[in-house]
Amino acid sequence: MTSNSYPRINAAKFDHAGINRKIREAGGVCEIYGCLGERFIGAGLEAGDIKIDGVPGNALGAYLNGAHITVSGDAQDAVGDTMNDGEIIVHGSIGDAAGYAMRGGRIFVRGDAGYRAGIHMKEYKSKRPVLVIGGKCGSFLGEYQAGGIIVVLGLTENEKPIVSNFPGTGMHGGMMLLRSDCRDIRFPKNVTARPASPGDMAEVEEIIDDYCRIFKIDKKALLDAPFTKVVPDSKNPYKQMYVAN
Amino acid sequence: MADLFIYPEFEVVRNKDRCIACRVCERQCSNGVHSYDEECGVMVSDEARCVDCQRCVSLCPTRALKIVKSDCTFRENANWQADTIKEIYKQANSGGVLLSSMGNPKPLPVYWDRILINASQVTNPSIDPLREPMETRVFLGKKPRAIERGEDGKLKDNLTPQLELSMPVMFSAMSYGSISYNAHKSLAEAASRLGIYYNTGEGGLHEDFYVYGPNTVVQVASGRFGVHADYLDAGAAIEIKMGQGAKPGIGGHLPGTKIVGDVSRTRMIPEGSDAISPAPHHDIYSIEDLRQLVYSLKEATQYKKPVIVKVAAVHNIAAIASGIARSGADIIAIDGFRGGTGAAPTRIRDNVGIPIELALAACDTRLREEGIRNDVSLVVGGSIRSASDVVKAIALGADACYIATAALLALGCHLCRTCQTGLCNWGIATQRPELVKRLNPELGAERLYNLMTAWRHEIMELLGGMGINSIETLRGNRLMLRGVNMTEKELEILGISHAGE
Numbered sequence: 001m002t003s004n005s006y007p008r009i010n011a012a013k014f015d016h017a018g019i020n021r022k023i024r025e026a027g028g029v030c031e032i033y034g035c036l037g038e039r040f041i042g043a044g045l046e047a048g049d050i051k052i053d054g055v056p057g058n059a060l061g062a063y064l065n066g067a068h069i070t071v072s073g074d075a076q077d078a079v080g081d082t083m084n085d086g087e088i089i090v091h092g093s094i095g096d097a098a099g100y101a102m103r104g105g106r107i108f109v110r111g112d113a114g115y116r117a118g119i120h121m122k123e124y125k126s127k128r129p130v131l132v133i134g135g136k137c138g139s140f141l142g143e144y145q146a147g148g149i150i151v152v153l154g155l156t157e158n159e160k161p162i163v164s165n166f167p168g169t170g171m172h173g174g175m176m177l178l179r180s181d182c183r184d185i186r187f188p189k190n191v192t193a194r195p196a197s198p199g200d201m202a203e204v205e206e207i208i209d210d211y212c213r214i215f216k217i218d219k220k221a222l223l224d225a226p227f228t229k230v231v232p233d234s235k236n237p238y239k240q241m242y243v244a245n
Numbered sequence: 246m247a248d249l250f251i252y253p254e255f256e257v258v259r260n261k262d263r264c265i266a267c268r269v270c271e272r273q274c275s276n277g278v279h280s281y282d283e284e285c286g287v288m289v290s291d292e293a294r295c296v297d298c299q300r301c302v303s304l305c306p307t308r309a310l311k312i313v314k315s316d317c318t319f320r321e322n323a324n325w326q327a328d329t330i331k332e333i334y335k336q337a338n339s340g341g342v343l344l345s346s347m348g349n350p351k352p353l354p355v356y357w358d359r360i361l362i363n364a365s366q367v368t369n370p371s372i373d374p375l376r377e378p379m380e381t382r383v384f385l386g387k388k389p390r391a392i393e394r395g396e397d398g399k400l401k402d403n404l405t406p407q408l409e410l411s412m413p414v415m416f417s418a419m420s421y422g423s424i425s426y427n428a429h430k431s432l433a434e435a436a437s438r439l440g441i442y443y444n445t446g447e448g449g450l451h452e453d454f455y456v457y458g459p460n461t462v463v464q465v466a467s468g469r470f471g472v473h474a475d476y477l478d479a480g481a482a483i484e485i486k487m488g489q490g491a492k493p494g495i496g497g498h499l500p501g502t503k504i505v506g507d508v509s510r511t512r513m514i515p516e517g518s519d520a521i522s523p524a525p526h527h528d529i530y531s532i533e534d535l536r537q538l539v540y541s542l543k544e545a546t547q548y549k550k551p552v553i554v555k556v557a558a559v560h561n562i563a564a565i566a567s568g569i570a571r572s573g574a575d576i577i578a579i580d581g582f583r584g585g586t587g588a589a590p591t592r593i594r595d596n597v598g599i600p601i602e603l604a605l606a607a608c609d610t611r612l613r614e615e616g617i618r619n620d621v622s623l624v625v626g627g628s629i630r631s632a633s634d635v636v637k638a639i640a641l642g643a644d645a646c647y648i649a650t651a652a653l654l655a656l657g658c659h660l661c662r663t664c665q666t667g668l669c670n671w672g673i674a675t676q677r678p679e680l681v682k683r684l685n686p687e688l689g690a691e692r693l694y695n696l697m698t699a700w701r702h703e704i705m706e707l708l709g710g711m712g713i714n715s716i717e718t719l720r721g722n723r724l725m726l727r728g729v730n731m732t733e734k735e736l737e738i739l740g741i742s743h744a745g746e
Binding site: 039040078119120123146147 | 332335336338339340341342343344345465467468469472473474477498500501509510513514515517518519521523527528537540541544545546547548590591663665666
């Protein structure tokens with residue numbers, strides 16, 4: 001993924017403030033190498049294209065506002081925290097709380113995600129965030145999800161279920177699409193999980209196409225599996241709980 | 246609304262000799278208390294609907310109305326008081342969690358009222374603020390530990406971003422949604438004219454109010470509503486809300502019925518969808534995690550803005566404050582258990598958290614002991630009611646105070662404590678256009694300006710009386726305070742002597 005034309009930044013020479021300063025100096029277009037856990041890379045960045053060689057630290061692309069970030073390796077926690085627009089592509093796996101409260105843009109992960117992926121994702125009018133996890137997810141996937149689309153493909157081959165415990169707890173908007181019949185998954189009472197219809201699949205076709213293109217995956221083989229769609233039963237899940245005093 | 250077992254709490258007393266049946270009361274009451282009986286040609290009342298907001302009383306042109314507490318009582322019982330009995334009936338009737346508004350109304354100690362302020366006599370002259378210059382300005386933010394000089398001997402500017410306040414008071418967080426557009430506009434306009442700050446709360450910043458950015462604190466809470474780059478850039482400071490005095494340990498929940506029109510647009514969520522702020526920030530489990538959020542915000546705004554971390558006053562607050570001071574935050578805001586709210590579960594509001602006076606003294610003491618007091622500024626709220634409360638807070642160690650209930654009172658709030666209904670007759674805690682327009686934002690701003698100007702003068706008089714001519718000299722100057730009606734332990738925590746000592 002080396003792009004000879006991009007200015008190169010040696011992550012080892014700077015702290016996070018220094019890296020972000022160099023990114024801004026480069027107009028957002030650069031390649032960062034030797035990355036070893038440096039946090040907040042690309043925070044709030046509006047435009048640009050950042051290629052990262054190594055493992056960026058927590059809060060990669062926090063408040064991202066339009067820029068593109070590609071990571072060759074893994075990324076840590078809170079990828080795309082409160083992201084508003086842009087794209088983050090991770091060729092490895094990511095840590096916990098990816099896409100926390102993201103409102104727009106897209107995150108594509110080749111591998112697995114930790115706990116609480118897509119927590120409190122939300123959408124508004126034309127802004128509809130997309131989080132795609134190619135592998136498997138930890139517990140609390142889509143907790144409090146209020147909007148947007150979460151797709152989990154479960155391509156990692158191991159004994160684990162496609163998502164761990166409590167997916168969709170407190171979910172009150174948006175949708176999840178899981179590439180599994182989900183027979184072994186226990187969903188909370190506030191959501192409905194059912195086999196995805198051709199219409200549901202059509203809704204995510206562009207997302208699946210992009211995932212296959214980015215990570216060079218055979219789309220036909222990918223689609224040759226059952227998919228489950230998860231949606232909330234109500235956008236007012238706590239309506240009846242109170243009495244005026 | 247009416248419960249079979251509950252007799253209405255208030256009585257509408259209508260003086261028939263004065264009532265001209267003009268029906269103003271009927272038009273003014275969003276709760277539907279008043280109506281006109283065509284047949285008899287008189288006004289009648291449904292008292293079960295009355296919340297004692299005093300709107301009809303204030304607007305009745307002939308002063309024919311008053312609202313009084315009903316003297317219909319349960320059999321007297323010191324243990325089972327009327328409120329407790331009624332709460333049982335309400336819950337037995339509905340199965341719901343009791344929901345209340347505004348601050349804790351219980352008769353728990355108000356320490357401000359047990360603290361008395363010093364004045365100069367004979368040995369140290371008092372100062373007359375009408376004649377002498379007095380400094381009420383304060384700067385909030387981390388202060389450098391040492392003066393640094395360059396090789397040329399000139400001072401290096403090593404000051405991190407500061408908030409400059411003309412007086413040590415700010416309007417604390419109230420979201421657009423919990424309060425109306427006109428209420429927000431009043432606060433923003435007043436803050437701008439006064440040279441202080443108001444706070445967006447967790448509801449985003451309405452596009453019309455970006456012009457007030459230099460006097461705005463923008464809040465980031467667990468739901469991250471309305472948070473995006475422009476919003477962060479617009480404010481003079483960013484506040485991370487970890488907790489709120491009225492409801493420590495729980496999140497916020499603005500029902501979908503209030504997410505309409507501009508509120509929906511400002512929060513950036515669809516109309517009718519509940520706005521749920523989870524109880525915790527799900528990415529914060531430690532001081533290190535808090536540090537991550539502090540620095541992600543600083544990175545996103547290029548270190549140009551101070552970051553405030555707001556917490557509720559709870560047990561061990563001093564240790565918590567110490568952690569926050571080490572997280573990279575510039576300002577710690579502590580909210581006491583009497584702080585107001587648009588809606589909170591009654592049990593939490595009335596039973597969780599501790600008084601701000603004790604929390605403040607404990608935090609200031611701890612930060613001093615650890616040698617990190619100047620790494621942060623302390624802002625306290627949770628029922629600051631007057632200029633003397635402000636002066637006492639500063640002397641206990643605060644840099645500034647947050648006020649909200651006092652500000653709403655200035656706008657016309659009558660503390661009926663039913664904000665959660667969204668039917669505020671004063672146009673404050675409502676989104677109904679016909680109610681919102683009752684609050685004139687120009688007049689609202691003027692009233693807030695008046696209140697703060699009056700407080701500023703009172704602060705100067707109190708300062709002058711002590712022979713002090715600047716707020717900075719008062720800060721943490723606990724020798725200026727004495728306690729009455731307190732135990733040794735209370736005095737010890739407050740770090741003040743008893744009156745007479």
